[in-house]
Amino acid sequence: MIVAPPPTMSEMWATMGSTIASFMFLWAIFRQYCPYEIRRYMEKYSQRMMSFFYPYIKISIHEYTGERLRRSEAYSAVEAYLSVNSSKCAKRLKAEMGRDCSNLILSMDEYERVTDEFQGIRVWWVSSKVLSPSQSMYPQQEKRYYKLTFHKNHREIITGAYLPYVVREGKEIRVRNRQRKLYTNSPGYKWPSYKQTMWSHIVFEHPATFDTMALEPEKKQEIIEDLVTFTKSKDFYSRIGKAWKRGYLLYGPPGTGKSTMIAAMANLLNYDVYDLELTAVKDNTELRKLLIETTSKSIIVIEDIDCSLDLTGQRKKKAADKCLDDEKDKLEKEIPRKELKEEASSKVTLSGLLNFIDGLWSACGGERLIVFTTNYVEKLDPALIRRGRMDKHIQLSYCSFEAFKVLAKNYLKLEAHPMFEIIGGLMKEIKITPADVAENLMPKSPLDNADKCLLNLIQALEETKEAQALKTDKEQVADNETIAGYPIKVAVHQARENGEAENHCELELHSCI
Numbered sequence: 001m002i003v004a005p006p007p008t009m010s011e012m013w014a015t016m017g018s019t020i021a022s023f024m025f026l027w028a029i030f031r032q033y034c035p036y037e038i039r040r041y042m043e044k045y046s047q048r049m050m051s052f053f054y055p056y057i058k059i060s061i062h063e064y065t066g067e068r069l070r071r072s073e074a075y076s077a078v079e080a081y082l083s084v085n086s087s088k089c090a091k092r093l094k095a096e097m098g099r100d101c102s103n104l105i106l107s108m109d110e111y112e113r114v115t116d117e118f119q120g121i122r123v124w125w126v127s128s129k130v131l132s133p134s135q136s137m138y139p140q141q142e143k144r145y146y147k148l149t150f151h152k153n154h155r156e157i158i159t160g161a162y163l164p165y166v167v168r169e170g171k172e173i174r175v176r177n178r179q180r181k182l183y184t185n186s187p188g189y190k191w192p193s194y195k196q197t198m199w200s201h202i203v204f205e206h207p208a209t210f211d212t213m214a215l216e217p218e219k220k221q222e223i224i225e226d227l228v229t230f231t232k233s234k235d236f237y238s239r240i241g242k243a244w245k246r247g248y249l250l251y252g253p254p255g256t257g258k259s260t261m262i263a264a265m266a267n268l269l270n271y272d273v274y275d276l277e278l279t280a281v282k283d284n285t286e287l288r289k290l291l292i293e294t295t296s297k298s299i300i301v302i303e304d305i306d307c308s309l310d311l312t313g314q315r316k317k318k319a320a321d322k323c324l325d326d327e328k329d330k331l332e333k334e335i336p337r338k339e340l341k342e343e344a345s346s347k348v349t350l351s352g353l354l355n356f357i358d359g360l361w362s363a364c365g366g367e368r369l370i371v372f373t374t375n376y377v378e379k380l381d382p383a384l385i386r387r388g389r390m391d392k393h394i395q396l397s398y399c400s401f402e403a404f405k406v407l408a409k410n411y412l413k414l415e416a417h418p419m420f421e422i423i424g425g426l427m428k429e430i431k432i433t434p435a436d437v438a439e440n441l442m443p444k445s446p447l448d449n450a451d452k453c454l455l456n457l458i459q460a461l462e463e464t465k466e467a468q469a470l471k472t473d474k475e476q477v478a479d480n481e482t483i484a485g486y487p488i489k490v491a492v493h494q495a496r497e498n499g500e501a502e503n504h505c506e507l508e509l510h511s512c513i
C-alpha cells in the first residue's frame with residue numbers, strides 16, 4: 001500500500017492561503033449581491049456568535065466626545081497613566097518636554113500596545129486612531145482613542161476598581177508632570193473643527209510669588225487663605241449648588257502689582273493662565289467657545305477690563321446723553337496710556353460678558369478663577385463687578401512702609417537699615433507705586449551697593465514730594481450733577497502757594513449747553 005507522504009510546510013501554507021482566498025472571494029460576492037436586510041441580519045448574529053466564543057471585552061476611550069468641544073478628561077488621564085507604564089515596555093514612544101523644561105515625558109506612540117496588571121489580572125491597552133470623513137472645506141481629522149481589552153471574567157474588577165484607579169493615578173501624574181501654560185486667544189481664528197483649539201500657548205514661567213509681592217502681611221495672608229480655601233471647596237460648592245469658580249477684581253493705579261499678583265496666584269495654586277484679549281473676540285458665540293475650551297485648574301484673566309471694550313455705559317446709555325459722552329471722551333484723552341481701543345471688529349456685548357462669567361456655560365470645567373484688572377474701577381458697570389460675579393475685590397494701592405520692607409528684602413537682602421526710618425517717614429506723606437520703589441532699589445551699575453540704592457529711593461521720594469507740593473491738584477468732587485436738567489460738573493482746585501493750601505470751588509457747565 002502506498003502511503004501518501006505528510007504535506008510539507010509550504011504545501012500547508014499554500015492550502016491555507018487558497019482556502020482564505022476562496023472564503024474572501026465568496027464573502028465579497030455575498031456582500032455585493034445579498035440584499036442589505038439579510039446582510040445586516042447575518043452580520044448582527046455573526047457578531048453575537050463571535051462574542052459568545054470570544055471571551056474578551058473592549059472599552060474605547062476617545063480623545064474627543066460629542067461635537068469636539070473639549071478634550072476628554074478620561075483620555076488625558078489614561079494618556080498620563082500609560083506614559084509611566086509605556087516608557088518601560090512600549091517600543092515606539094513619543095517625547096514631550098516636562099515640567100520646568102528639565103526632563104522629557106514619554107508616552108506610547110500610535111498603534112502601540114502595552115500590558116498592565118491589576119490585582120493579578122492582565123489587561124492590554126492599545127493606542128489607535130481613525131480618520132474622520134473629510135468635509136469639503138476642512139482637511140480630514142484624526143480621531144485618537146485608547147482601547148482597553150480584558151477577559152470577561154474580570155468585568156466587575158476592571159470597571160469598578162481598575163478604571164477609577166487609572167483615572168485617579170493619571171490625574172495625579174498630569175499635575176506632577178505638566179508644564180503650566182500661558183494661553184492667549186489669537187485674532188483672526190476660524191473654527192475648532194479646522195484648528196484643534198482656539199487658544200495658543202507658551203510655557204508659563206513668571207517667577208512672581210506671594211513671598212516676593214510687596215503687600216501688607218495681613219492683606220497678603222487674607223488673599224492666600226481665600227485662594228487656598230477655594231481650591232479645597234469642591235464639595236462645599238456642589239452642596240450649595242454653585243459652580244466651582246471664583247471671581248477676583250484687582251484694581252488700583254498703574255504699577256501697583258495687579259499683573260504680578262495674577263502670576264503669584266497661578267504659581268501658588270499651580271494653575272494655567274488664560275489671558276483673554278476681549279478685543280480679539282469676534283462676538284458672544286466666540287467668547288462662549290473660548291470659555292468652553294478652558295480647562296479646570298486655571299485662571300481666566302481679562303486685563304484692563306475698562307479698556308477692553310466699551311462696556312462701561314451700555315446699560316445706561318441713552319441718545320440724550322451726548323454731553324456725558326463728550327465729557328467721557330475728554331476724560332479718556334486725559335489718560336493717554338489707557339485709551340479705549342477701537343472696537344469696530346468685536347461685537348462682544350456686556351450681556352455676553354456677564355453670561356461668560358456666570359451663565360450656564362461658565363460651570364463647565366470647574367475649579368477656575370476669573371480675574372479682572374482695572375485702573376478705573378468706578379468706570380465699570382456695577383453689574384459686571386457685583387458680588388457673585390467678582391466675589392472678591394482687592395485694591396492694590398501705593399507702596400506702604402510694610403510693602404517697602406518686602407521689596408528691600410527681595411532686592412537688597414536687607415531686613416533693617418538706619419535709612420529705613422527716613423524712608424518710612426517720607427512714605428507717610430508721598431504716594432509712590434511699588435513699581436517706582438522697585439525701580440529705585442534696582443542696582444544700576446555693578447558698583448551700586450544697598451546704601452546707594454536706598455539713597456536713590458530717598459532722592460526719588462524727595463523729588464516727588466516737591467513735585468506734589470507745586471502741583472495743583474484738580475480733584476473732581478461730583479460728576480453728572482444737573483441744574484434745571486443741564487449737566488454740570490463740580491470741581492475743587494487745591495492750589496499751593498508759598499506753602500499755603502487754598503481751595504477753590506468751581507462749577508463747569510458743559511460746552512453743548
Ligand SMILES: Nc1ncnc2c1ncn2[C@@H]1O[C@H](COP(=O)(O)OP(=O)(O)OP(=O)(O)O)[C@@H](O)[C@H]1O
Pocket residue numbers: 212213214215252253254255256257258259260261374375434435436438
Ligand atoms: N506689589 C508689588 N510687589 C512686587 N513688585 C511689584 C508690585 N507692584 C509692582 N511691582 C513691580 O512693578 C512692575 C509692574 O507691576 P505690574 O505690572 O504688576 O503692575 P500693574 O498694577 O499690573 O500695572 P498696570 O495697571 O499698568 O498694568 C512689576 O514688574 C513688579 O516688578
Ligand SMILES: [Mg+2]
Pocket residue numbers: 258259260303373
Ligand atoms: Mg498690569
